[in-house]
Each structure stands twice: as C-alpha cells, then as structure tokens.
Amino acid sequence: xxxxxxxxxxxxxxxxxxxxxxxxxxxxxxxxxxxxxxxxxxxxxxxxxxxxxxxxxxxxxxxxxxxxxxxxxxxxxxxxxxxxxxxxxxxxxxxxxxxxxxxxxxxxxxxxxxxxxxxxxxxxxxxxxxxxxxxxxxxxxxxxxxxxxxxxxxxxxxxxxxxxxxxxxxxxxxxxxxxxxxxxxxxxxxxxxxxxxxxxxxxxxxxxxxxxxxxxxxxxxxxxxxxxxxxxxxxxxxxxxxxxxxxxxxxxxxxxxxxxxxxxxxxxxxxxxxxxxxxxxxxxxxxxxxxxxxxxxxxxxxxxxxxxxxxxxxxxxxxxxxxxxxxxxxxxxxxxxxxxxxxxxxxxxxxxxxxxxxxxxxxxxxxxxxxxxxxxxxxxxxxxxxxxxxxxxxxxxxxxxxxxxxxxxxxxxxxxxxxxxxxxxxxxxxxxxxxxxxxxxxxxxxxxxxxx
Amino acid sequence: xxxxxxxxxxxxxxxxxxxxxxxxxxxxxxxxxxxxxxxxxxxxxxxxxxxxxxxxxxxxxxxxxxxxxxxxxxxxxxxxxxxxxxxxxxxxxxxxxxxxxxxxxxxxxxxxxxxxxxxxxxxxxxxxxxxxxxxxxxxxxxxxxxxxxxxxxxxxxxxxxxxxxxxxxxxxxxxxxxxxxxxxxxxxxxxxxxxxxxxxxxxxxxxxxxxxxxxxxxxxxxxxxxxxxxxxxxxxxxxxxxxxxxxxxxxxxxxxxxxxxxxxxxxxxxxxxxxxxxxxxxxxxxxxxxxxxxxxxxxxxxxxxxxxxxxxxxxxxxxxxxxxxxxxxxxxxxxxxxxxxxxxxxxxxxxxxxxxxxxxxxxxxxxxxxxxxxxxxxxxxxxxxxxxxxxxxxxxxxxxxxxxxxxxxxxxxxxxxxxxxxxxxxxxxxxxxxxxxxxxxxxxxxxxxxxx
Numbered sequence: 049x050x051x052x053x054x055x056x057x058x059x060x061x062x063x064x065x066x067x068x069x070x071x072x073x074x075x076x077x078x079x080x081x082x083x084x085x086x087x088x089x090x091x092x093x094x095x096x097x098x099x100x101x102x103x104x105x106x107x108x109x110x111x112x113x114x115x116x117x118x119x120x121x122x123x124x125x126x127x128x129x130x131x132x133x134x135x136x137x138x139x140x141x142x143x144x145x146x147x148x149x150x151x152x153x154x155x156x157x158x159x160x161x162x163x164x165x166x167x168x169x170x171x172x173x174x175x176x177x178x179x180x181x182x183x184x185x186x187x188x189x190x191x192x193x194x195x196x197x198x199x200x201x202x203x204x205x206x207x208x209x210x211x212x213x214x215x216x217x218x219x220x221x222x223x224x225x226x227x228x229x230x231x232x233x234x235x236x237x238x239x240x241x242x243x244x245x246x247x248x249x250x251x252x253x254x255x256x257x258x259x260x261x262x263x264x265x266x267x268x269x270x271x272x273x274x275x276x277x278x279x280x281x282x283x284x285x286x287x288x289x290x291x292x293x294x295x296x297x298x299x300x301x302x303x304x305x306x307x308x309x310x311x312x313x314x315x316x317x318x319x320x321x322x323x324x325x326x327x328x329x330x331x332x333x334x335x336x337x338x339x340x341x342x343x344x345x346x347x348x349x350x351x352x353x354x355x356x357x358x359x360x361x362x363x364x365x366x367x368x369x370x371x372x373x374x375x376x377x378x379x380x381x382x383x384x385x386x387x388x389x390x391x392x393x394x395x396x397x398x399x400x401x402x403x404x405x406x407x408x409x410x411x412x413x414x415x416x417x418x419x420x421x422x423x424x425x426x427x428x429x430x431x432x433x434x435x436x437x438x439x440x441x442x443x444x445x446x447x448x449x450x451x452x453x454x455x456x457x458x459x460x461x462x463x464x465x466x467x468x469x470x471x472x473x474x475x476x477x478x479x480x481x482x483x484x485x486x487x488x489x490x491x492x493x494x495x496x497x498x499x500x
Numbered sequence: 501x502x503x504x505x506x507x508x509x510x511x512x513x514x515x516x517x518x519x520x521x522x523x524x525x526x527x528x529x530x531x532x533x534x535x536x537x538x539x540x541x542x543x544x545x546x547x548x549x550x551x552x553x554x555x556x557x558x559x560x561x562x563x564x565x566x567x568x569x570x571x572x573x574x575x576x577x578x579x580x581x582x583x584x585x586x587x588x589x590x591x592x593x594x595x596x597x598x599x600x601x602x603x604x605x606x607x608x609x610x611x612x613x614x615x616x617x618x619x620x621x622x623x624x625x626x627x628x629x630x631x632x633x634x635x636x637x638x639x640x641x642x643x644x645x646x647x648x649x650x651x652x653x654x655x656x657x658x659x660x661x662x663x664x665x666x667x668x669x670x671x672x673x674x675x676x677x678x679x680x681x682x683x684x685x686x687x688x689x690x691x692x693x694x695x696x697x698x699x700x701x702x703x704x705x706x707x708x709x710x711x712x713x714x715x716x717x718x719x720x721x722x723x724x725x726x727x728x729x730x731x732x733x734x735x736x737x738x739x740x741x742x743x744x745x746x747x748x749x750x751x752x753x754x755x756x757x758x759x760x761x762x763x764x765x766x767x768x769x770x771x772x773x774x775x776x777x778x779x780x781x782x783x784x785x786x787x788x789x790x791x792x793x794x795x796x797x798x799x800x801x802x803x804x805x806x807x808x809x810x811x812x813x814x815x816x817x818x819x820x821x822x823x824x825x826x827x828x829x830x831x832x833x834x835x836x837x838x839x840x841x842x843x844x845x846x847x848x849x850x851x852x853x854x855x856x857x858x859x860x861x862x863x864x865x866x867x868x869x870x871x872x873x874x875x876x877x878x879x880x881x882x883x884x885x886x887x888x889x890x891x892x893x894x895x896x897x898x899x900x901x902x903x904x905x906x907x908x909x910x911x912x913x914x915x916x917x918x919x920x921x922x923x924x925x926x927x928x929x930x931x932x933x934x935x936x937x938x939x940x941x942x943x944x945x946x947x948x949x950x951x952x
Contacts, residue, residue: 053616053832056546056600061613063620064539064627071540083890085867085897085915087516088523092646093545093602093632094508094565113546115602116566118636122577122593130582141574145597148508150545150567161513164505168515170914172900175516180545184570194544207900209873212883220890330880332887380505415537421661428782431664435784438535438672445537448624448659462622463537 058185058193066398068412073225073397074178074198080220081176081200084213089175091157093182094148101149103156103379109139111184113193114146121145150182154199154391155376162203163380171204190395201389203376208320211353211372212327214390218357218368219335221392226406228360229367230336234343235321236350236371238304241314242290242341245307246283253344254279255287260342267291290341297325297339304341320352336360349373355390362400368392417444417483418460419469420453429476433469436500444469460486510637510645517864518850524863525677525849526630526650532672533628533652536665541627543609545634546600553601555608555831561591563635565645566598573597602634606651606843607828614655615832623656642847653841655828660772663805663824664779666842670809670820671787673844678858680812681819682788686795687773688802688823690756693766694742694793697759698735705796706731707739712794719743742793749777749791756793772804788812801825807842814852820844869896869935870912871921872905881928885921888952896921912938 055061062070078088094115101109124144125133133141151157154177162173178198185191200217202210215231222229239256243249254277258270265273270291274284289307293300301322308314321339328337343354352372359367370390377385401407417437419430430446437444445465447456460468470482481499484491507513514522530540546567553561576596577585585593603609606629614625630650637643652669654662667683674681691708695701706729710722717725722743726736741759745752753774760766773791780789795806804824811819822842829837853859869889871882882898889896897917899908912920922934933951936943 053551053612054548055544055551055612055616056548059544059546061544061617062542063617064541067540067542083895085895087866088519089516090514090519092507092511092513093634094511094646096506096508099505099507110570113570114568116568116594116598118562118565120590122588122590125574125577125593126586126588133585134578136574136578138572138574141577142568146568160505160507164507165513165515170911174897182545194546205900209898209900327879327883331883414539427779431779431783443535443537445626446661448657448661459622 056193058187058191060192060194064414065412068414069398069401069407070196070394072407072411073392073394073401074196076224077198077200077221077392078176078178080217080224083220084174084217086174086176086200086202089158089161089177090179091151091154091161091177093150093180095151095157095160097143097147097149099160100152100156104152108152112152113150113182113184114142115148115150116145117147151179152183153181154179154197158199158201159376160380162385163377163382166382172202172207172210173204174202176200192395196394198392198394199389200391201370201387203385203387206352206372206374206386208323208327210388211320211324212331214353214355214370214388215324215328215333215335215337216331218355218390219333221368222357222359223334225397225401227362227367227397227400227404228335229357230338230360231333232338232340232343232356232358233321233324234340234354235317235352236354237313237317237352238308238321238341239317239344241308241311241317242287244311244314246279246287248279248283251277251279251283256342256344259291260344262291262342293341297337300339300341301325317352324353351375351386353388359400362403364396364399364403366393367396367400413466414463415443415445415465417442417467417469418456418463418465419444419446419471420456421447421450422470422472423450426471426473426476430469430471433471433481433496433500436496437469440500442500508645510639510643512644512646516866520864520866521850521853521859522648522846524859525844525846525853526648528676529650529652529673529844530628530630532669532676535672536626536669538626538628538652538654541610541613541629542631543603543606543613543629545602545632547603547609547612549595549599549601551612552604552608556604560604563637564604565602565634565636566594567600567602568597569599603631604635605633606631606649610651610653611828612832614837615829615834618834624654624659624662625656626654628652644847648846650844650846651841652843653822653839655837655839658804658824658826658838660775660779662840663772663776664783666805666807666822666840667776667780667785667787667789668783670807670842671785673820674809674811675786677849677853679814679819679849679852679856680787681809682790682812683785684790684792684795684808684810685773685776686792686806687769688804688806689765689769690760690773690793691769691796693760693763693769694739696763696766698731698739700731700735703729703731703735708794708796711743712796714743714794745793749789752791752793753777769804776805803827803838805840811852814855816848816851816855818845819848819852865918866915867895867897867917869894869919869921870908870915870917871896871898871923872908873899873902874922874924875902878923878925878928882921882923885923885933885948885952888948889921892952894952 100112180194180196182194218231243252258274262270293303343356350371351374354371355369356366357368368390372388374386376387419434434444434446468484479496480493482493552564632646632648634646670683695704710726714722745755756770795808802823803826806823807821808818809820820842824840826838828839871886886896886898920936927933931948932945934945
C-alpha cells in the first residue's frame with residue numbers, strides 16, 4: 049500500500065538549510081547563556097496532566113495535547129451508563145482515557161523541576177532550556193502546534209543583578225547576531241501603583257492597553273476609549289499626566305515619582321527601575337534601553353521587572369521577553385522562591401535574520417570539499433587525502449561513484465560545496481591535488497602536505 | 501492547592517551535570533557527522549498515525565503513544581450503540597479518538613521526509629537526526645519511554661563507499677571519545693545464501709541465533725539446539741562448516757566462499773564484504789573490525805551490510821549499529837532508493853563514558869570565574885571586570901548579594917567553579933584583581949589588563 053506522505057497540520061519538517069539557520073540561533077544563545085553561568089536542563093515531553101492542568105487558564109487547558117493511556121484505556125468509558133456517556137463533556141471524557149499531556153511551555157515544567165529536585169540544586173539556580181512545546185492552537189501564519197522555546201531563568205534570589213543579567217544576555221545575543229534592538233523595560237509594581245492612584249485597580253488592563261495606543265491615536269482618542277471601557281472621569285484625570293509622559297527614561301522616572309507619590313508599591317517599582325537602569329549604565333549595555341510604561345505582558349504573572357525586545361530594522365512582534373516572578377514554584381509547594389527570566393522567540397528571530405540577510409555565510413554553508421570520484425585506480429589515494437582533510441578539521445565528501453564530472457560538479461553546486469578536489473593518476477603520482485574554488489572559479493595544483 | 505511534583509514513569513529529567521555529559525556525546529557525534537558531509541534535519545514529534553501504524557509490527561503498534569484529537573474527540577464514541585461500544589477493542593476505539601502519534605523511531609519519519617521532500621533534496625541525501633522518540637514499553641532498568649536516537653543515513657546510492665563512511669564515522673566518534681571498540685560487520689546476503697544452501701530458508705533466524713552461541717556453549721550443544729528448533733539433520737550437516745568458522749576476517753571469507761559456492765546471493769554478499777574490508781584497510785580505519793557471521797540485527801529490514809559496535813573495555817550491549825536497506829521509502833511510494841545508516845545509542849554511550857571515567861573534565865565543568873560580591877562600592881568595578889572577562893571568551897558570574905564570603909565560596913564549590921575573583925576597594929584603586937584558583941589553592945593579584 050502506498051501512502052501520500054504528510055505531517056500533522058501546524059507542524060513542520062526542518063531540512064538542512066533551515067536547520068543550519070536554526071542551529072546558528074540556538075548556538076548563539078547557548079554560548080551567551082553559558083558565558084553568564086547558566087546551565088542546560090531538559091525535561092520530558094510528556095508531563096502528568098495534574099502538573100499541567102489549571103496552569104494556563106481554561107483556554108490553555110483546552111489547548112493541551114493529551115496522550116491516550118496505553119493498555120486498556122477505554123475500560124471506564126465502556127462501563128459508563130449510556131445516558132451518562134452521551135451527556136459527558138469531552139474534557140471529562142478525556143480525563144478518563146488520558147493521564148499525560150505534552151508540555152505547553154517550559155515554565156511550568158521548570159517550576160516542577162525545581163521543586164522536585166530542590167535538594168540536589170544549588171541556589172540561586174541558573175538554568176537555560178531549549179526544547180519544543182506543543183499547543184493545539186488553530187494553525188495560522190507564524191503560529192505552529194509545535195515550536196521551540198528558548199528560556200533562560202534564575203530562581204532563588206531577588207537581587208537586581210539578575211535583572212541586569214537578563215538585559216545583558218539579550219544585548220549580547222542580538223549584538224552577536226548583528227540585529228539592532230531596543231530593550232523595553234517596565235515594572236509591574238509601577239503598574240500596580242498606577243491602578244492604586246487611579247482608584248480603579250480592576251481597570252489596570254484597560255489603562256495599559258490605552259497607554260499603549262497614545263502614539264497611534266493621540267491623547268483625546270485614548271481618553272475617549274478609557275471612558276468607553278468604564279474608567280471614571282476622576283480616574284482619567286488622575287492618570288492623565290501618565291498619558292502625556294515623554295522624554296528620556298530619567299525624565300519619565302522623575303515624572304512618575306510625582307504621579308505615584310501616594311503609592312508605596314509604585315514608589316518601590318520606581319526605585320527598582322532606577323537601580324536597574326543605573327546597573328545597565330555601569331555594566332556598559334550597548335543596546336538601546338527604554339522605560340516603557342505601556343509594557344504589560346504577562347500581567348498576572350510578573351511581579352517586578354518586565355522586559356521586551358524589539359528589532360529596530362525589521363517589523364515583527366517582540367523577539368524576546370520576560371520578567372521577574374515571585375511565586376512560580378508555589379503551586380508545587382515551594383513558596384518564596386523569586387525568579388527572573390527571559391525567553392527568545394526562535395521562529396521570529398529566524399525571520400528577522402532571514403529578512404535582513406544576516407545569517408553568516410559560514411554558519412549556513414555545508415561541506416567544504418568534494419573529492420571527485422575518478423574511478424578505482426585513484427580511490428586509495430583519494431581515501432587517504434580525504435582522511436588527511438578531515439584530520440585537519442575540514443569537512444569533506446567523496447562522490448560515491450565515478451560518474452561524469454559534470455554530474456559530480458552539479459552535486460557540489462546543489463550542496464553549496466566550496467571546493468572540488470580532483471585527483472587523477474597524474475596528481476597521485478606526484479602527491480598533489482588539483483583544487484577548484486567554485487566561488488572564485490580558480491583552480492590550482494598543490495602538494496597534499498601543503499594543504500592538509 | 502499543593503501538588504507533590506513527579507513525572508510520568510519511564511521518563512527522565514536531565515539536570516546540568518547529566519546534560520553536560522549528554523551534550524558532550526551529541527557534540528562529538530555531530531562534529532564527526534558534519535566532517536563527512538552529513539546535514540541535520542528535524543521532523544515533528546507528532547506524525548499522522550497513518551504514517552506510523554503497521555511499520556513496527558503488531559507489537560510496535562501497541563507501543564505507539566497516541567494523541568487525543570483536540571475539540572470534540574469523543575463524538576463518534578458517544579454515538580456508538582452501547583452493545584457495539586462494550587464489545588469494541590481498545591485499538592479500534594483509539595482510532596476513533598486519535599489521528600496522531602508520537603514518533604517511535606527516526607527511521608520511518610526519515611523515510612516519510614525523503615519521499616515528501618524528494619523534489620527539494622539533493623541525492624545522495626546525507627542526513628543526521630538527533631531527536632527523542634517515545635515508546636509505551638514497560639519501563640525497566642536502561643529502558644525508557646522517552647529516549648534520544650542519534651541516526652546518520654545516506655539514501656539514493658548503493659556505493660560501498662557509504663558503507664565505508666559508516667565504519668569511518670563509528671571509528672572516529674569512538675576514537676574521539678577515547679572508547680576502544682570492535683566494529684562487527686556482516687552482510688545480509690551472506691545470511692540469505694546460508695539459508696539457501698541449508699535448504700531451510702525459514703530457519704534463518706534459528707541458525708543465526710545458534711551461530712551466536714558457539715563461543716558460549718560449544719558446537720555440540722549448538723547442534724543439539726538446532727535439531728530442537730526443527731533444523732533437519734541434512735541441513736545441519738550442510739552448515740556445520742560455518743559453525744566452526746574461525747581465524748582472521750580474510751580466512752573466514754575464504755572459507756565462506758567454499759561453503760556458499762552454490763548461492764549467487766551468498767557470493768555477492770561475500771564480494772561486497774571483501775570489497776568493504778579492502779576499503780576499510782585503504783582508508784586507514786583505526787578500530788578493530790571483524791566479520792561476524794552471527795550478526796543478524798534487523799534481519800527483515802537490512803539487505804546488505806550489517807554493522808554493530810561493541811565497547812572493548814566495558815560490558816554493555818552494542819553502542820552503535822545499523823546497515824544497508826534497499827527499500828525504506830517504498831511504503832511511501834518511492835521505490836528503488838537504497839540507503840545505509842547507523843544509529844548511536846546515547847544512553848549506553850553515556851554509561852560507558854561514566855563507567856570508564858572518560859568524560860573530559862572541561863566538557864562537564866561549569867562556569868569558570870565567580871566574581872565575589874563585595875558590596876555596592878566596588879560593584880561598578882566588578883561589573884566592568886566581568887564584562888571584560890566575558891568579552892575575552894570566558895564564562896563568569898557575579899554573586900548576587902554581598903553575602904559572607906564563606907557562603908559565596910560554598911556556592912563556587914557546589915557549582916565546581918574554578919576561580920574566585922576578589923575585588924575590593926584596594927584592588928579597584930590599582931586596577932587589579934585577586935584571583936583564587938580553587939583547585940590548586942593558589943591566589944595571586946594581577947592587573948586586569950593582564951588577564952582579561
């Protein structure tokens with residue numbers, strides 16, 4: 049039986065050229081993570097559903113891929129009274145046949161890992177983790193059902209030096225990739241302070257959404273939208289100075305100190321932010337950094353600093369983001385463990401690098417040398433030369449058959465191989481090789497010992 | 501609600517020290533694969549069940565992890581007549597609620613990949629693939645439900661140079677790891693020839709199993725076992741010379757030429773084998789290689805060379821194996837595509853390296869430098885020194901708080917950090933650093949510019 053092969057929707061195959069680009073990204077971030085003392089961990093693709101359920105909201109629970117129990121999975125369902133079965137919801141039935149699910153992100157498995165292994169770990173525990181996650185989202189452009197996350201976190205300390213480290217890591221990663229970025233920074237405590245002084249803490253989301261639109265629609269439209277969203281006129285009046293906040297980070301912080309004077313939490317957030325910007329200056333971070341009050345990602349999750357990185361020369365969503373969280377591990381029984389981390393968006397970074405043509409040629413190039421196959425007579429000579437080539441640290445291939453040279457050259461061309469090595473009986477007799485540089489179109493004959 | 505965290509049975513977390521060892525293994529094999537012109541690919545964790553089912557035998561089908569459809573998965577089951585539902589087998593019901601499964605190996609997804617992308621690929625297509633696979637096996641010591649496979653294959657050529665490449669790759673990988681190995685080689689055509697001349701082709705498995713036991717139980721016991729397994733006396737007589745086969749690879753091949761004289765297939769297998777051993781000599785393969793007639797792994801799958809690698813100094817099953825297959829992609833509609841490949845057993849290699857204490861110290865060591873935190877006064881100085889340290893290509897951390905030095909030293913010790921850098925106001929005033937080598941117990945004070 050012949051099948052037309054395909055893969056599940058929302059998933060992808062990565063061929064050699066995509067892998068070269070993706071490995072360049074992963075290798076770059078890993079090198080930086082290691083330089084800052086972060087170590088890799090890996091957790092299983094499958095977690096117990098009890099670990100995952102309830103951690104991502106009701107919508108998230110629905111997006112978990114659940115794994116059918118092995119063995120006699122349907123026993124319970126087969127024994128259900130017919131009326132009960134036909135009434136049952138699919139979530140309830142799923143729990144009767146599934147105990148495991150695929151991980152939805154790397155954060156919850158990390159929290160589970162830290163708690164489960166807390167007696168073996170050294171705190172502050174600095175880890176990075178680069179693994180795929182799975183979400184039963186409706187697939188669409190740029191959204192996949194399987195994608196890699198690339199997280200770096202430290203837990204077990206509330207030192208602001210770690211906020212600095214996250215900024216330094218983002219700076220260094222994108223500098224190494226030659227992507228110009230702006231690192232936007234906010235602090236959840238400042239947003240809480242803002243809600244506090246507005247007198248309408250429940251409208252915090254509406255307020256941040258509105259602030260975010262100032263540049264696009266102007267202050268009057270924003271005020272109208274706030275009113276429409278149920279923010280009272282007196283609240284709008286109290287936060288109006290925020291809406292017109294402008295200037296440098298220092299000026300914005302100074303202005304916010306007046307606005308948030310009445311909120312202890314807000315003032316604490318400003319202290320943290322000011323200290324972080326001081327550390328950023330002292331450490332010599334090269335990227336643009338900016339206090340962005342509208343930054344509110346993961347509002348219910350972060351408790352201190354919030355980060356987001358935008359590419360300056362390519363239009364795409366944020367390519368990196370994260371923040372400080374104070375109780376990630378509480379749900380698994382380890383409380384008061386503060387952490388801070390960021391996550392790099394590999395797919396978007398890939399698009400930026402491809403769009404700006406910034407993938408280094410050497411990172412995506414394949415084999416360096418193709419030894420043409422000139423038939424059995426010189427094969428021993430070529431085998432020896434290829435072994436020397438590899439021993440010298442190069443990559444090379446021998447064409448598998450003594451095919452027409454045109455065919456062998458075509459193979460080299462399609463694989464972007466840089467040099468073709470020709471070694472007939474002539475060359476073999478003099479311990480030489482003829483090396484053709486395909487890019488330059490040059491050809492030279494040289495002693496083996498001079499090249500490999 | 502507090503949960504006691506755990507992971508599904510048969511799965512594993514890998515912490516920093518295990519990851520260091522595993523990454524050493526993966527990096528070593530990748531480096532060798534690339535040197536021989538193999539490129540990485542990745543396929544999705546989930547495949548359509550239609551791709552996977554029927555490829556691994558009935559037992560394999562049961563061991564597939566199936567993924568519950570998202571949305572209203574149970575509609576069909578809820579509409580089944582009660583009698584039909586209670587009679588249905590769990591496999592039939594599984595197919596009503598699952599369309600996808602987790603990959604069981606990398607071979608079938610690779611075959612699917614080659615056929616699906618055949619118009620974009622350059623043949624011979626040389627790929628490696630290092631990804632986890634999942635099997636609902638009963639977990640036991642050394643057998644996991646999630647484990648990495650590490651495959652290297654070339655498809656689209658029947659050149660014996662690729663058999664040689666597999667032997668060279670295995671040789672170079674284990675040489676680079678300093679593991680002494682024996683590479684055993686056989687050829688499926690020789691086994692077919694043997695079945696042919698025995699007159700009982702259906703007893704091939706029994707015959708190879710028996711041959712394998714010669715060293716352990718002796719020729720008489722093997723003959724008795726063959727008889728017990730239904731091999732006829734005249735067949736036993738015909739293959740008896742095989743049972744006493746001894747000597748060097750050359751001698752064994754010569755002896756087999758007499759035994760298999762009547763079998764065209766068998767003689768072709770011997771030709772291939774002889775040619776491969778000649779190539780192995782010419783290419784200067786360093787590892788011991790040996791013709792092992794009892795090698796019969798994947799009997800129904802391989803069509804030419806069969807490989808297996810055993811560690812000489814550590815008792816464990818084979819740590820690498822593979823062979824030539826002629827119709828891997830036929831099931832997906834692309835026939836006559838011959839390939840050859842081998843697979844490295846990462847978990848067993850890990851055990852060998854750990855057992856022989858062969859993990860290189862630098863591969864498993866963490867951060868190089870810990871900058872002690874001496875308080876806010878010298879923090880700017882330390883931030884600057886740490887930045888220089890990283891710019892010079894080293895890894896370093898700054899301790900997050902100005903804690904007691906004893907605590908900071910303990911942290912360095914637990915993380916196996918090699919150097920502690922002390923920089924108080926004294927050092928800052930003279931642009932120096934005090935560097936303590938923890939292993940040697942030595943300490944020296946040095947100009948920043950002389951070290952970073």
